[in-house]
Amino acid sequence: MRFRVALKQIIHRIEETVKGDFALKRYFNQLRVLAQLRNLEHKLKEIVMNSVAQYFDDEKDVGYMIGREVEQIKFVTYLLTETDFDDEKIAKITGVSTDFVDKIKQKLASQK
Numbered sequence: 400m401r402f403r404v405a406l407k408q409i410i411h412r413i414e415e416t417v418k419g420d421f422a423l424k425r426y427f428n429q430l431r432v433l434a435q436l437r438n439l440e441h442k443l444k445e446i447v448m449n450s451v452a453q454y455f456d457d458e459k460d461v462g463y464m465i466g467r468e469v470e471q472i473k474f475v476t477y478l479l480t481e482t483d484f485d486d487e488k489i490a491k492i493t494g495v496s497t498d499f500v501d502k503i504k505q506k507l508a509s510q511k
Contacts, residue, residue: 413427413430471499472503474493479503480507481503486504
């Protein structure tokens, strides 16, 4: 419970004292890294990420991009192995290119 109060105080103090978006983003990124090192990232998200969300563009965040690609790979793999859809249909359903689907298909074939 104390970490919740501490995180809120840290966020509030950063917002009060830092001028400029660049510095603010830098400090919030540092806070995210520290939270990950202490296994508090889920608590950080619950508590304060909504208040700092205005300073981050999720789609440009490296973690977001990696997670999104991992999920796309899982989804494409599932459709390739569990359906008889062609590459174009899978690409359309998943929102990826047919080249992306083809790469996953080749990877699956090489693993067999």
